[in-house]
Amino acid sequence: MPLSEFHLRASVAVSDIRRAIAFYEGKLGLRALRSGPSAAVPDGSRVYGSGGGPALNVYQSVTAGTCRATVAVWYVDDIDQVVDELAAAGVDFARYDGVEHDARGITARAGGGRIAWFRDPDGNTFALEADV
Template identity: 75%
Template sequence: MPLSEHHVRASVAVSDIHRAVAFYEGRLGLPVLRSGPSAAIAGGSRIYGSGGGPALNVYQSATAGQTRATLATWYVDDLDQIVDELTAAGVEFARYEGFGQDAKGIGPRAGGGRIAWFQDPDGNTFAVESDV
C-alpha cells in the first residue's frame, strides 16, 4: 500500500516538554490525544489533534529548534480571525523583511492568498494561511 493512502503527522522537537505543553495546549488550544515517553523521558511527548485527527507529535529532544523552515501549516478560512485569537492568547507573529506583512504579521502568500508565521518557545516555525 503506497504512503499516499496513509495519514501523516508533523513531528516537532522541543527542549522542555513542560514549556511546550503551556504553548501548544495553553496558547494554541490544541487537544492532547495521547502522551507518552520521549526516549528516556517519561511523559516527554504529546500527540496533539487538529482538524479532527492527530496532527502533531511534540517530543522533548536535544535537537529542538534547529531548523528555521516552516514545520507545519494550518489552512484556515478566516485568517484575520485566527491571527486575532492567537494574538489574544499570547502568540507573537513573526515579521520578515521584504514580505509586505501588515500590522498583524499577515502577508501575501506566493501564488495568491495570505500567510502569517509564528514560532514556539524553541523557535520552531509554523504558519497559518488562507486562500483569501
C-alpha cells in the same frame, strides 16, 4: 502501497515538554490526544489533534529548534480571526525582512491567498494560510 494511502503527522522537537505544553495547549488551544515517553524522558511527548484527528507529535529532544524552515501549516478559513485570537492568547507573529506584512503580521502568499508565521518557544516555525 504508496505513502499517499496513509495519514501523515508532523513531528516537532522541543527542549522542555512542560514549556511546550503551556504553549501548544495554553496559547494555541490544541487538545492532547495522548502522552508518552520521549527517549529517556518519561511523559516527554504529546500527540495533538487538529482537523478531526491526530496531527502533531511534540516531543522533548536535544535537537529542538534546529529546523529553520516552516514545520507545519494550518489551513484556515478566516486568517484575520485566527491571528487575532492567537495574538490575544499571547502568540507573537513573525515578520521577515523584505516581506510586506500588515499590522497583524499577515502577508500575501505566493500564488495567491494570505499567510502568517509564528514560532514556538524553541523557534520551530508554523504558519497559518488562507486562500482569501
